[in-house]
Amino acid sequence: MRMVIKVGTSTLTYKTGKLNIRAFEELTKVVANLKNSGIEVILVSSGAIGMGVGKLGLSSRPDDIPTKQAAAAVGQCELMYMYDKYFGEYHHTVAQMLITANDFEDKEKHANLANTLARLLELQALPIVNENDTVSTAELSIGDNDTLSALVAIDAKADMLVLVSDIEGLYTADPHKDRNAKLISVVDNVDDVISLGEDTVSVLGTGGMATKLQAAKLVTEAGIDMVIINGANPSSLYDVAEGKNIGTKFLRKKK
Helix, strand or coil, rough: CCEEEEEEEHHEECCCCCHHHHHCCCCCCCCHHHHHHCCEEEEEEECCCHHHHHHHCCCCCCCCHHHHHHHHHHHHHHHHHHHHHHHHHCCCCCEEEECCHHHHHCCCHHHHHHHHHHHHHHCCCCCEEEEECCCCCCCCCCCCCCHHHHHHHCCCCCCCEEECCCCCCCEECCCCCCCCCCCCCCEECCCHHHHHCCCCCCCCCCCCCHHHHHHHHHHHHCCCEEEECCCCCCCHHHHHHHCCCEEEECCCCCC
């Protein structure tokens, strides 16, 4: 199995922007163990800007592009240092891949991206992908790592995309506002639930349910399953790998 796992900022950091060490340790242990079991894993990781906010002592996520880029430059160093440290303890080699929208739009760059991903997996490395927020601008930005993870999953010909978020999955309504909201376990057709994507974003992140549904549409049309799970319990990734019913699963379209 080849699995792309996207981890959101809210899973890795506290609202202060500081690293959630307990969550980080548990996540890296589970991902390392999945690799040990023979699953090929690509990790798409948010958190650079959020960690930069904490490292620079900023009071909130910046709105202006130069400060965002500065926070990303600081935070990306911290993020990759921590991944290298923790995965290294489980004898896994990590590889950093920073991508912009242009890498998908330019034919030659796109081919190089896909070839590099494939070769890293052949070499048993663990690719850790993030948008290159230090150089991308609003015009070039992919927009969020939900979209990025979907594009990476398609390029990598993955079997499954897993979005590790701060919510259990897709609900019939916003569970923060409606007590009667119910978790939807399986979605056969994303178009049937696309209207449920209206929501707010987290304090340090950029994505929301709307971007997750767009990611689901991209990958399911490409023949890839997608699952949304809550990052509060990273061991849930074992259940996903074993095909158990957890979170919300979006079924690939049959060709």
